[in-house]
Amino acid sequence: MTAPTATSDSAGRAERRNFVPALRAEWTKFRTVRGWLISLVVAAALCVVFTFVVANGNHTGSCTGSGTTCQSGHPFVPTGPDGKAVADSYQYFGHALTDDGNLTVRITSLTGLISTARPGAAPSISASRPGLAEWSKAGILLTPTTKQGSSYAAVAATAGHGSRFQSDYTHDQAGVPATITSTSGRWLRLTRAGDTITGYRSTDGITWHKLGTSQLAGLPRTVDVGLFVTSPVTYQEAGGEVPTQATATFDHLTLNGNPQTDGWQSRTIGAHDYYPKLGAGSARRSGAGVVLSGSGDIAPAVNLAALGGNTLSSTLPFGILVALIVLVVVATMIVTTEYRRGLIRTTLTATPRRGSVLVAKAVVIGVVALVVGALAAALAIPLAIHTLGSGGNYIFPASAITWVRVIAGTGAVAALTAVGALGIGTILRSGAASVTASIVVFALPTFLGPGILGSGGSDGSGGAMSWLYRFTPAAGLSALGVLPRSSVVDFPFTLANGYYPLSPGAGLAVLAAYSAAAIGFASYLLRRRDA
Amino acid sequence: MTTGRTAVAPASGATWPATIRAEWTKLRTLPSTGWLLAGTAALSIAVSAAIVGTTHQSAGGGGQDPTNLALTGIDLGQAVIAVLGVLTMSEEYGTGMIRMTLTATPHRATVLVAKGLNLAGLTALAGSAAVAGSLIVGRLMLPDSSLDPAHAGALVSIAHAATLRAAVGSVIYLALIALLALGIATAIRDTAVAIGAVLAILYLPPLLAQLVSGHLHQHIQQIAPMTAGLAIRVTTDPSAQPIAPWAGLGVLAAWATGALVAGGFLLIFRDA
Numbered sequence: 001m002t003a004p005t006a007t008s009d010s011a012g013r014a015e016r017r018n019f020v021p022a023l024r025a026e027w028t029k030f031r032t033v034r035g036w037l038i039s040l041v042v043a044a045a046l047c048v049v050f051t052f053v054v055a056n057g058n059h060t061g062s063c064t065g066s067g068t069t070c071q072s073g074h075p076f077v078p079t080g081p082d083g084k085a086v087a088d089s090y091q092y093f094g095h096a097l098t099d100d101g102n103l104t105v106r107i108t109s110l111t112g113l114i115s116t117a118r119p120g121a122a123p124s125i126s127a128s129r130p131g132l133a134e135w136s137k138a139g140i141l142l143t144p145t146t147k148q149g150s151s152y153a154a155v156a157a158t159a160g161h162g163s164r165f166q167s168d169y170t171h172d173q174a175g176v177p178a179t180i181t182s183t184s185g186r187w188l189r190l191t192r193a194g195d196t197i198t199g200y201r202s203t204d205g206i207t208w209h210k211l212g213t214s215q216l217a218g219l220p221r222t223v224d225v226g227l228f229v230t231s232p233v234t235y236q237e238a239g240g241e242v243p244t245q246a247t248a249t250f251d252h253l254t255l256n257g258n259p260q261t262d263g264w265q266s267r268t269i270g271a272h273d274y275y276p277k278l279g280a281g282s283a284r285r286s287g288a289g290v291v292l293s294g295s296g297d298i299a300p301a302v303n304l305a306a307l308g309g310n311t312l313s314s315t316l317p318f319g320i321l322v323a324l325i326v327l328v329v330v331a332t333m334i335v336t337t338e339y340r341r342g343l344i345r346t347t348l349t350a351t352p353r354r355g356s357v358l359v360a361k362a363v364v365i366g367v368v369a370l371v372v373g374a375l376a377a378a379l380a381i382p383l384a385i386h387t388l389g390s391g392g393n394y395i396f397p398a399s400a401i402t403w404v405r406v407i408a409g410t411g412a413v414a415a416l417t418a419v420g421a422l423g424i425g426t427i428l429r430s431g432a433a434s435v436t437a438s439i440v441v442f443a444l445p446t447f448l449g450p451g452i453l454g455s456g457g458s459d460g461s462g463g464a465m466s467w468l469y470r471f472t473p474a475a476g477l478s479a480l481g482v483l484p485r486s487s488v489v490d491f492p493f494t495l496a497n498g499y500y501p502l503s504p505g506a507g508l509a510v511l512a513a514y515s516a517a518a519i520g521f522a523s524y525l526l527r528r529r530d531a
Numbered sequence: 532m533t534t535g536r537t538a539v540a541p542a543s544g545a546t547w548p549a550t551i552r553a554e555w556t557k558l559r560t561l562p563s564t565g566w567l568l569a570g571t572a573a574l575s576i577a578v579s580a581a582i583v584g585t586t587h588q589s590a591g592g593g594g595q596d597p598t599n600l601a602l603t604g605i606d607l608g609q610a611v612i613a614v615l616g617v618l619t620m621s622e623e624y625g626t627g628m629i630r631m632t633l634t635a636t637p638h639r640a641t642v643l644v645a646k647g648l649n650l651a652g653l654t655a656l657a658g659s660a661a662v663a664g665s666l667i668v669g670r671l672m673l674p675d676s677s678l679d680p681a682h683a684g685a686l687v688s689i690a691h692a693a694t695l696r697a698a699v700g701s702v703i704y705l706a707l708i709a710l711l712a713l714g715i716a717t718a719i720r721d722t723a724v725a726i727g728a729v730l731a732i733l734y735l736p737p738l739l740a741q742l743v744s745g746h747l748h749q750h751i752q753q754i755a756p757m758t759a760g761l762a763i764r765v766t767t768d769p770s771a772q773p774i775a776p777w778a779g780l781g782v783l784a785a786w787a788t789g790a791l792v793a794g795g796f797l798l799i800f801r802d803a
Contacts, residue, residue: 050739053739053743054739054742054743057742057743057744057745057747057748058742058743058744059744059745315742318735318738318739318742321735321738322731322735325727325730325731325735326727328727329723329724329726329727332723333723336723340625430722431625431721431722431723431726432563432614432617432618432621432622432722432723432726434723435722435723435726435727436610436614436726436730439726439727439730440610443734444607444610444734446738
């Protein structure tokens with residue numbers, strides 16, 4: 001006698017006992033159709049080949065003169081302390097300082113120029129108008145060395161974001177929003193005590209407010225501390241990046257501590273790197289004060305459009321899409337051919353629990369697509385990196401974990417798309433309708449993005465594209481995003497610039513919702529309908 | 532001798548008119564045909580209306596081509612036409628009907644040509660409806676001032692020579708897409724695979740072109756069936772396009788011809 005309490009448990013066990021043979025049956029049906037296995041190999045191969053074609057079709061180079069002498073390669077991009085790409089270009093005026101100490105200064109003016117040169121023309125001071133970029137910065141900076149990409153801490157007055165304390169490119173602490181006028185100058189102070197750097201601001205040079213503090217581990221005894229001015233590109237006008245220059249006037253320059261004897265030195269940092277700049281940096285003394293002009297930015301390098309080349313994140317999706325079409329065809333066929341040949345009646349006789357049949361099919365095609373997608377990405381990514389690199393393109397440095405995430409994400413996109421296509425195949429039962437519907441639902445939104453709407457290139461289509469990557473299955477491609485965002489850079493984080501509107505997880509969740517809806521409705525219909 | 536193929540025209544029973552009528556009956560009596568043709572027109576007009584309705588002239592932005600914009604729905608409508616083109620042939624293989632067809636008309640090329648004529652005729656009808664509807668939508672919904680400063684004040688109008696070319700050309704475009712799909716389906720025979728292949732050939736090259744730079748970018752747009760064929764839709768500054776309007780349609784015609792010849796070749800020399 002079986003105890004009544006055990007009924008649900010044994011029912012669950014019975015279901016499992018039914019499911020395993022169903023799974024094995026579906027796997028056997030799948031692996032014994034030679035055309036489908038060939039299709040899987042073709043899918044992975046197409047992904048690799050088309051990723052290569054796209055990567056090979058991208059070249060970055062600089063042409064001089066009439067364009068006859070072209071040099072392949074991208075300009076230098078500095079790498080920050082954590083291995084990420086950074087912008088690190090500014091005008092510096094500073095002093096070597098040994099051990100603890102502090103530097104105090106008053107900024108009496110911050111003015112700027114914005115380039116009015118046509119896109120493509122070399123920016124020059126002569127083609128500019130007065131104006132300031134929001135993130136133009138002037139202040140005090142402390143760094144072990146002014147080599148590009150080195151660790152630093154800085155306190156700065158900005159044109160549009162008040163006083164800030166920033167360090168190591170990504171850390172940012174805000175002060176009170178305020179603007180600098182000639183009548184109300186702003187006082188700044190940066191203090192070193194061991195490895196601890198603290199920034200202060202003041203309106204009168206008497207009452208000081210702490211802005212922020214930062215630990216720069218492993219700071220040497222002697223560091224560089226000094227004034228800096230820099231001014232990033234703006235995106236105010238349609239049509240890309242506009243370089244700017246900022247000029248700040250400093251006075252009441254006071255260095256306390258143990259300064260080295262070699263005096264104040266002026267340096268233009270990063271004059272020849274990738275970052276678009278307006279004019280050459282300069283520093284001059286004016287009476288008791290110092291006037292610095294600088295262009296560039298000290299921030300994470302997000303404006304990779306400046307490099308003119310496609311990054312890997314825009315190279316891979318095309319190959320994946322081609323593979324997805326093949327996978328979609330196979331995934332719909334594993335159910336539509338059963339209806340066409342009448343095998344479905346045998347299948348449902350052998351496994352009367354129809355839900356189990358669909359789940360078993362979903363597991364088989366999902367796992368197969370996951371493996372094929374991940375394998376294709378694992379092959380395509382190193383090939384694309386190599387090919388893009390030999391085409392002179394800059395490849396955004398990404399950690400091994402990021403690549404593993406992209407490879408797994410590609411597998412997940414393939415698996416979810418295949419399961420969704422299986423659902424559509426079960427709903428519609430006819431091969432023609434299912435393949436068309438699956439391609440329209442799961443692949444067409446991604447084509448529409450850059451393929452059709454993007455060709456207009458207007459601002460309006462940018463909105464539509466962002467919508468596609470938020471609410472349609474194309475959102476799944478967010479799993480391929482590798483570019484970092486930053487709040488300290490005024491940059492349009494748009495699809496055109498390589499940024500997906502959703503995070504990888506959220507994007508996959510959107511795709512998964514479509515697949516779940518398809519497979520859920522399919523399961524309902526399969527149980528309700530005669531086969 | 533097992534094959535009844537001879538060089539002379541089919542004299543025994545299936546004459547040209549008879550074959551065309553047979554194919555017409557088969558195509559006409561499938562319920563999917565009517566739905567797909569209506570779907571082509573409806574989808575094209577709906578997408579055109581959506582695109583036209585959501586496009587706004589941005590200040591200082593470049594002028595848009597109002598006719599091209601109003602006909603954007605063709606981008607999706609062609610997918611439905613492609614499905615119709617595939618089904619015209621592949622369903623015969625799916626159901627085994629092809630053996631009866633080839634028994635009735637042993638001259639196999641005649642079957643393919645008859646299917647092509649019927650398909651092209653029906654597609655041209657649906658295409659005319661889609662194009663006319665899209666242009667009317669464009670005329671009603673685009674602002675009076677027009678999106679293109681060069682044509683200030685001009686509504687989308689068929690009286691405009693370039694617009695007439697775009698309208699007629701778009702109908703021909705859809706017919707050629709149907710024939711391309713028919714040719715590919717004749718070669719592949721399986722419905723699902725053929726639809727996947729046709730949609731991939733149509734939609735992947737434009738995407739690929741967006742992702743590569745330089746000469747390759749232009750070459751892809753010149754030789755891909757969709758990008759080359761749709762050059763016919765451009766009414767403003769055709770010289771800025773990678774390929775001239777009629778030359779582009781010629782490229783698509785070459786694709787369709789190539790697919791039909793390859794499909795016909797396989798049809799003749801392969802067992803059904």
